[in-house]
Amino acid sequence: MTATTDQAARQETAAPSVPAIELRGISKAFGSVQANKDISITVQRGTIHGIVGENGAGKSTLMSILYGFYKADSGEVFINGARTEIPDSLAAIRAGIGMVFQHFKLVENFSVLENVILGAEDSALLGPSRKRARGVLKQLAADFELEVDPDTLIENLSVGHQQRVEILKALYREADILILDEPTGVLTPSEADHLFRILRGLKEQGKTIVLITHKLREIMDVTDAVSVMRRGEIVATRPTADTSATELAELMVGRKVLLRVEKTKAQPGDEVLRLDGLRLVDAQGVERLRKIGFSIRAGEILGIAGVAGNGQSELLEVLAGLREAEGQAWLRGEPLPLSGPECNGQARRAARIAHVPEDRHRRGLVLPFHAWENTALGYHHDPRYNPNPWRMDGAAIVADTAAKMERFDVRPPDPQLPAEGFSGGNQQKIVLAREIEYGPDLLLVGQPTRGVDIGAIEFIHQRLIELRDAGAAVLLISVELDEILSLADRILVMFDGRIMGERMADATDARELGLLMAGMEQA
Amino acid sequence: MDMATFAQVLDSTLRLATPLLFACLAGLISERAGIFDIGLEGKMLAAAFLAAAIAFVSGNVWLGVLAGIAVSVCMSLIHGVASITFRGNQLISGVAINFLAAGITVVIAQRWFQQGGRTPSLTGDARMAPLELPFAEALADVPVLGPVYGIFSGHALLVYVAFLCVPATWFLLFRTRFGLRLRAVGENPAAVDTAGISVIGMRYGAVAICGVLCGLAGAYLSTGLSAGFVKDMSAGRGYIALAAMIFAKWRPWHAMGAVLLFGLLEAVANRFQSIEIMGLALPIQVMQALPYILTVVILAGFVGRAIPPRAGGSPYVKEH
Numbered sequence: 001m002t003a004t005t006d007q008a009a010r011q012e013t014a015a016p017s018v019p020a021i022e023l024r025g026i027s028k029a030f031g032s033v034q035a036n037k038d039i040s041i042t043v044q045r046g047t048i049h050g051i052v053g054e055n056g057a058g059k060s061t062l063m064s065i066l067y068g069f070y071k072a073d074s075g076e077v078f079i080n081g082a083r084t085e086i087p088d089s090l091a092a093i094r095a096g097i098g099m100v101f102q103h104f105k106l107v108e109n110f111s112v113l114e115n116v117i118l119g120a121e122d123s124a125l126l127g128p129s130r131k132r133a134r135g136v137l138k139q140l141a142a143d144f145e146l147e148v149d150p151d152t153l154i155e156n157l158s159v160g161h162q163q164r165v166e167i168l169k170a171l172y173r174e175a176d177i178l179i180l181d182e183p184t185g186v187l188t189p190s191e192a193d194h195l196f197r198i199l200r201g202l203k204e205q206g207k208t209i210v211l212i213t214h215k216l217r218e219i220m221d222v223t224d225a226v227s228v229m230r231r232g233e234i235v236a237t238r239p240t241a242d243t244s245a246t247e248l249a250e251l252m253v254g255r256k257v258l259l260r261v262e263k264t265k266a267q268p269g270d271e272v273l274r275l276d277g278l279r280l281v282d283a284q285g286v287e288r289l290r291k292i293g294f295s296i297r298a299g300e301i302l303g304i305a306g307v308a309g310n311g312q313s314e315l316l317e318v319l320a321g322l323r324e325a326e327g328q329a330w331l332r333g334e335p336l337p338l339s340g341p342e343c344n345g346q347a348r349r350a351a352r353i354a355h356v357p358e359d360r361h362r363r364g365l366v367l368p369f370h371a372w373e374n375t376a377l378g379y380h381h382d383p384r385y386n387p388n389p390w391r392m393d394g395a396a397i398v399a400d401t402a403a404k405m406e407r408f409d410v411r412p413p414d415p416q417l418p419a420e421g422f423s424g425g426n427q428q429k430i431v432l433a434r435e436i437e438y439g440p441d442l443l444l445v446g447q448p449t450r451g452v453d454i455g456a457i458e459f460i461h462q463r464l465i466e467l468r469d470a471g472a473a474v475l476l477i478s479v480e481l482d483e484i485l486s487l488a489d490r491i492l493v494m495f496d497g498r499i500m501g502e503r504m505a506d507a508t509d510a511r512e513l514g515l516l517m518a519g520m521e522q523a
Numbered sequence: 524m525d526m527a528t529f530a531q532v533l534d535s536t537l538r539l540a541t542p543l544l545f546a547c548l549a550g551l552i553s554e555r556a557g558i559f560d561i562g563l564e565g566k567m568l569a570a571a572f573l574a575a576a577i578a579f580v581s582g583n584v585w586l587g588v589l590a591g592i593a594v595s596v597c598m599s600l601i602h603g604v605a606s607i608t609f610r611g612n613q614l615i616s617g618v619a620i621n622f623l624a625a626g627i628t629v630v631i632a633q634r635w636f637q638q639g640g641r642t643p644s645l646t647g648d649a650r651m652a653p654l655e656l657p658f659a660e661a662l663a664d665v666p667v668l669g670p671v672y673g674i675f676s677g678h679a680l681l682v683y684v685a686f687l688c689v690p691a692t693w694f695l696l697f698r699t700r701f702g703l704r705l706r707a708v709g710e711n712p713a714a715v716d717t718a719g720i721s722v723i724g725m726r727y728g729a730v731a732i733c734g735v736l737c738g739l740a741g742a743y744l745s746t747g748l749s750a751g752f753v754k755d756m757s758a759g760r761g762y763i764a765l766a767a768m769i770f771a772k773w774r775p776w777h778a779m780g781a782v783l784l785f786g787l788l789e790a791v792a793n794r795f796q797s798i799e800i801m802g803l804a805l806p807i808q809v810m811q812a813l814p815y816i817l818t819v820v821i822l823a824g825f826v827g828r829a830i831p832p833r834a835g836g837s838p839y840v841k842e843h
Contacts, residue, residue, distance in 0.1 A: 067717075069841065090719030105714040107707045108833065118707050119718025121700040129700075169718075 018081035020045040020177055020208035021066070026075030028061055035061040037232040039075070043177075043225075048199060048209040050219040050240070053229030054252055054453035055424060059212045060102075062229070063179050067099045068092040079177070093119075098170020102182040104162050106154045112165050113137070113150040116172050133172065140171055144201045145194070159307075160191035167198065178202065179210045184218060188307050189481065189514030196222045216245040217482070228252055253454045261461045264469070266489035269298035270332075272442050272473040273319075278327035278338070280314050280497075288314040289325065290497040298441070301464065301474040303488025303505070305481060307517050311497040312477045313358055316446045319475070320355040321348040322363075332441070349378055354435035356428075358446030358477070364431040365419040372401040372415040375434050404433040409459060425456025432460060436467055443467060446477045461487055481510050481517075495519040526670065532790045533674045537682060538748055539793075540786030542567065542757075544685045545740035546764035547771070547778045548692050549733040555696065555773060556729030557709035557834040561617030562602055563737055564761025565624030570595040570741025572628040575642040575752035576635065578649040584746050587649070588681075591745075592738030598624070599734030600727075607726045610838030621761075629754050642745070642752040651679035651747040679747040681739060688736070692775040705729055709832035712839040722839045740764075759815065766818040772829050788814045 021043040028036040035058045043049040053059045064070045066077065068086040077084050079095045086092050092099070106115050113133055122129045134150055141147045146164050154162060163183060170178055180199075184192040199209050199222060211223060219226050220240060227237040228251040236251050250256055273296050280289035289311050296302045306312050317323040324339035331351055337343045348355065357363035365374050376385055376397045385397050401415040408429045410422070419427060428448065435443065448464065449457040464487060468474050478484050484491055485505060493500045493516035500516040546563045553560040570591035578587025598620050605616040629640035636642055659676035662669045696702035708715045708725040716722050744760075745752045763785055771777035792810035799805070 088719065089717050093719050099717065101717070105711065105717040107710045107714050109710060110707065114703060114707075115714070118703055118714065119720050121703065124700050126698055126700060126703060 018045065019043055019078075020080060021210070022078040022081075023062075023066070024076045024078070026062065026065060026072045026077075028058075028065060028070060028072050034232050036065070036072070039229075039232075039234050041227055041234060041237065043208060043210060045080075045208050046203060046206050047224040048203055048211060048222055050223035050226040051210060051212045051229060052214060052216065052219055052226060052248055052252060054214065054455075055451055056453070057229040057252070058232040059229055060181060061232075063099070063181060063210070063212060066092065066179065067097060093173050093175070096174065096176040098167075098173060098175030098178045100163065100166040100170065100178065100180045100183060102185060104166055106162060106165060108155040109153055111151050111153055112148050112157070112168075115154060115165055116150075116169050120169075120173050136172055137168060140168055143205070144171075144198050146171075146198060158191075159186045160188070160194070163187070163195065164198075171202075175207075177208045177210070179212070181212045182214070183211070184213065184215065186308060188518050189510055190518055192218070215482075216248050219248065220245055230254055249454060255455075261458075261465065261486045263465045263487075266300045266468065268300040268489075269471060271295050271297050272332060273336070273475075274330045276328045278315070278318065278325055278329070280311075280318060280323065280325040282314075288497050289318070292327070292497075292499055294492060294499060294502075296442070296473045296475055298471050298473050299468060300489045301468050301476055301487055303484035303491045304475065304477045304494055305484045305491055305513055305517060306479070306494035308479045310494045310517075312479075312494050313446070314497075315494070316355075316358060316444055316475075316477050319348075319353070319444050320357070321345045321353075345378060349438075352439075352441040354438060354440035354443050356431055356435050356443065356445040356448060358450070360427055360431055365427060367420040368418055370416050370418055371405070371410075371422070371430055372398045374419050374430060375401040375404060375415070377434070379434065379438065404437055405430070407437075408433040408463070423453070424451040425453050425460075428452050428460060429456065432463060436463060439470075440472055442473045442475065444475050444477075447479065448476070449478075449480070449483060481513060485510065485513070493517055528794070530670050530674055532787070532794050534677075535790040535793065536783060536786040537674070538678060538786075539789045540782045541678075541682045541685045542740040542744045542748065542760055543764050543767060543782040543785055544779060545681075545688070545736045545743065546761055547767045547782050548688055548775065549736035549740065550765055550768045551771075551773055551775065551778055552692065552696075552705070552729050552736070553733035554768065554835055555709045555832055556705050556726050557712065557832055557837070557839075558603075558606060558726055558730055558733075559613040559617065559836045560602065560730075560733055561614055561765065562598065562620035562624075562761075563733075563740075563764055564757050564759065565617075565621035566595040566598045566734065566737035567741040567744065567761050568621075568628055568755070568757040569598055569624040570738040571745035571756055572632060572642070572741075572752045574738075574742035575645060575745035576632070578645055578746050579636075579642055579751070582647070582649050584645075584649055584651050587746055588739070588742040591742035592735050595738030595741060596731055596734035599730045599737070603727050603730040606838065607723055607730070610840070613836050613838075625755060628752070632752065632754075640754045645746060645750045649746070650750050651681065651743070653677045654680050654683070679743065681743040681747055684739065685743075686779070689775050689779045696775065701728070706832075709834055712834050716839070716841065726839075737761075763814060763818055766822055769829050769831075770821050773832065785814050785817065788817060 019042045023039055023041045026036055026039040039062060051059050061070065065072045066086065068088040068091050071087065077086060084095050086095065113130060116137065117129045117133045122132060137150050146168055148161055148164050148168065154165065183195060187195065203209060213219060223240045225237065225239050226243065226248065228235050228248055230252060276293045278289050278292040282288050292315065304312050314323065318325040318338060321344045324343055327338055329336040329338055361367060385393055387393050398415045402413065405413040405415065410426050410429045419430065422430065448460050452460065464474055476488055488505050491503045491505055491508065491513065493513055495517060496519060500519065546567055550560050550563050573594045574587040574591030577590035578584045602616050602620055605611040606613040632642060633640045656676040659672060662672050696706060704715060704720055704725050708722055712722045715725065744756060749756065767781035767785055768778060770781040792813055795810060796807045
């Protein structure tokens with residue numbers, strides 16, 4: 001009861017013309033890096049405002065300032081027309097700001113109810129808070145399609161439901177302004193649609209929503225206005241109706257980009273790899289791969305779509321020789337061991353299978369090592385690097401690395417820089433150069449453009465297609481459906497360790513794949 | 524075994540379980556908040572010494588208990604500064620506290636009392652008096668009920684306090700705002716931080732409570748269970764309390780069960796100097812080693828899967 005009257009009061013005090021959020025001249029530097037430069041944005045009350053930009057453009061920093069995680073070096077924040085200091089999260093909550101982080105801030109083994117009241121308890125004893133929260137949750141569920149069982153533990157909820165809990169937390173604290181940071185990264189397309197319905201419902205109730213994303217399609221679908229950030233600055237703010245995805249992409253990157261990959265039709269050749277009855281049970285006894293079988297031919301890109309955690313990562317690791325599994329595999333007609341001493345990364349590379357791992361920080365690179373050392377990783381037996389059995393020729397590796405950096409447009413092209421000194425996109429290019437330049441018959445590639453900016457995405461996609469056209473088989477695993485759809489020739493969808501279906505890329509769409517990704521047999 | 528012996532063993536089980544229970548609950552609260560505390564042992568030892576020393580000097584056991592709590596809380600705060608504020612390694616900080624306590628107690632005791640690193644024996648008001656429960660006298664002759672009631676009667680006040688701490692801890696953890704936040708901070712401090720609550724404040728609170736409970740454990744050890752401080756008198760109880768805590772999977776009621784089991788073993792070892800099993804006489808050392816052997820067995824896998832608080836042992840660094 002108090003919730004509704006408070007809200008009504010708050011809405012009355014703020015005249016409709018007063019913007020919900022106004023930032024004036026916000027700047028923030030981390031050491032020598034200027035994350036935010038003199039940023040001014042106005043977000044109108046009762047609208048959905050998108051903020052787009054590449055990784056590292058400063059979106060998250062800006063929102064963290066608004067939520068009291070960081071303190072701006074200079075600039076002012078106005079909430080509902082009043083100048084507001086936000087030194088910490090508590091102040092942000094008091095100002096009516098709620099934040100849904102990309103990585104949820106939930107206590108996994110607490111119930112939904114406990115997570116919702118944490119930090120917003122009514123009194124020293126929990127009893128009354130629990131009771132009130134139960135009622136409020138029921139009301140919110142009815143108002144905004146936000147149904148979640150209050151007594152379920154978070155760890156037993158799907159990612160989509162966990163996100164609902166985050167939204168419920170904000171609404172329980174009577175937030176008027178909701179900030180969502182990359183909310184759809186972990187959702188299936190249908191879950192994302194549901195989220196957007198919720199957001200539209202909230203907007204109709206007069207809430208203000210800030211949506212941070214790098215997915216232009218979402219911006220075009222759901223926002224009323226959009227601001228584009230590039231290198232810490234706002235480069236443009238437009239009503240969504242007056243702009244297009246192409247224009248936004250160009251504003252983000254600062255030059256013309258191709259959103260669709262240009263490629264010719266695949267010319268599949270001989271079968272390179274065949275799998276049959278691939279099965280993997282992990283240490284906890286959970287079956288991660290359930291009798292998987294498929295084949296991939298030279299000159300095609302086979303995409304594997306699926307929501308993260310449905311067995312794709314395990315499949316990639318098994319094929320790369322990093323994990324043992326049951327079942328049979330044939331490479332170019334010869335049996336390929338899936339367990340035993342012959343199953344390791346070195347043997348796979350000798351068999352001309354290259355691997356670009358999903359997690360380049362953990363598996364793809366040794367971050368503190370120089371770029372040239374990383375370039376030799378896994379290929380350190382290359383005779384060019386080893387003039388005799390006793391000596392490794394560092395200079396030869398450095399020279400080779402410099403040449404690869406040149407061909408793959410790695411910036412800065414400095415073989416002596418440690419891997420951690422490169423941006424995400426350039427790190428990925430170093431890994432790709434290493435794996436592609438040996439001319440593999442089969443390239444296994446996981447999440448090739450995760451954390452990579454648009455310019456580098458374009459480059460990486462072109463390289464994968466060139467590799468295909470040169471007659472290699474490419475197995476592409478990605479949780480980005482757009483990437484799978486534009487890059488792959490043939491698509492398999494994985495759900496719960498199974499292959500749910502196979503589609504040709506030119507004869508399917510996101511909706512159909514989305515249903516398969518959610519485990520629906522008949523899409 | 525006759526009735527009287529049996530009653531005696533149970534009686535001493537309660538007394539021997541008391542310091543374990545305080546220490547176990549202390550560790551439980553600290554670890555629930557995400558701060559591993561291997562320094563229970565050291566805090567207990569320091570508290571035991573200062574409690575005995577002050578009780579002897581002042582002739583008042585309760586001043587001793589307060590002094591014990593004070594020194595234990597101070598050491599807890601040192602652990603807090605090292606591991607919360609300066610984000611040091613919690614195990615190393617805890618081990619340092621154990622070394623510090625083991626050394627400094629003996630050095631100060633020797634300098635102060637010159638009795639070879641011990642305090643003089645405590646007598647009279649400098650020791651904890653047994654507390655007769657009401658009607659213990661009257662019921663003593665009633666069959667069954669009398670002896671059973673007798674087991675629970677006649678202990679020092681801190682024994683009853685220790686066992687009352689069990690429901691109190693449970694209530695604090697699961698029924699109060701403080702408890703909800705404390706558990707959350709041990710599982711996912713980022714969730715607590717974004718909810719606008721100070722992670723550091725919560726963790727210091729937990730560590731301080733841990734200090735108070737360890738102080739009670741130590742004070743009881745030297746003024747209740749024994750009559751004075753001797754070198755290394757905590758004798759690994761801090762570690763056994765940690766084992767009991769893991770055995771109990773960080774739950775207060777289970778912790779009580781676990782420390783009673785350890786207390787029983789110690790009581791049996793004290794009461795029976797040797798035991799004959801199937802004609803084979805087990806020497807006294809075997810009996811005395813039993814609680815420690817049990818600790819190893821329990822930790823080696825009897826517990827099943829014990830999942831510690833997820834953020835345990837790691838300092839909180841703000842990031843997102």
